[in-house]
Amino acid sequence: SFCIENFESQVVERHNKPEVEVKSSKQLLLNPVVIGRNQNEQILIEGSINSVRISIAVKQADDLEKIICKRLMRFMMQRADDFYILRRKPVNGYDISFLVTNFHAENMYKHRLVDFIIYFVEEIDKEISKMKLDVSSRARMCADEFFKKFN
Numbered sequence: 354s355f356c357i358e359n360f361e362s363q364v365v366e367r368h369n370k371p372e373v374e375v376k377s378s379k380q381l382l383l384n385p386v387v388i389g390r391n392q393n394e395q396i397l398i399e400g401s402i403n404s405v406r407i408s409i410a411v412k413q414a415d416d417l418e419k420i421i422c423k424r425l426m427r428f429m430m431q432r433a434d435d436f437y438i439l440r441r442k443p444v445n446g447y448d449i450s451f452l453v454t455n456f457h458a459e460n461m462y463k464h465r466l467v468d469f470i471i472y473f474v475e476e477i478d479k480e481i482s483k484m485k486l487d488v489s490s491r492a493r494m495c496a497d498e499f500f501k502k503f504n
Contacts, residue, residue: 355463357455360403371404371454397447403455406440408447409474411481421484422448425477438466449477 362368364377372381381402389395389410397408411426413419426448433439438457440450451470458466 355405355453355458355466357401357403357405357453357458359455359459369403369455371406371452372401373399373404373406374452397444405453406444406450407453407470408444408450410446411448411474411477417485417488418481421481421488425480425484437461438469 359369360372360381362370362377370377372378376382383400385397385399387395387397393410394412395410397406399406399408411422413422426443429436429439429449430441430443433441438451438453440452443450453466
């Protein structure tokens with residue numbers, strides 16, 4: 354679960370910005386944690402006193418998966434307003450990023466936020482695999498139809 358709390362800006366009165374984004378003070382930031390199987394498939398967790406940013410690099414084994422992943426992530430990020438914790442722009446080197454602030458943690462169940470992120474990643478992985486199979490089967494059918502004309 355997330356251990357984040359309300360923290361007012363030390364610079365501007367009545368402002369509360371995610372410290373993990375603005376990085377105004379090193380004392381308020383935690384050490385970033387990278388969890389991953391390899392360079393292509395990893396998660397970066399950056400924490401601060403009032404926010405947590407989770408960036409995910411989705412597995413991309415070949416060029417087709419890279420294209421599908423790029424299109425799918427762009428589609429998701431265009432609808433970032435519907436996913437309250439999804440960032441419009443991912444961190445460099447990652448495919449998608451989530452930003453959980455203290456307001457999200459206060460208004461939503463913390464354990465449900467974690468469950469949502471895990472479920473989201475699982476569904477993205479399934480969707481990419483399904484799309485890859487669909488494209489491959491469609492290409493196979495097109496090739497069969499093309500070669501039938503020569504027989």
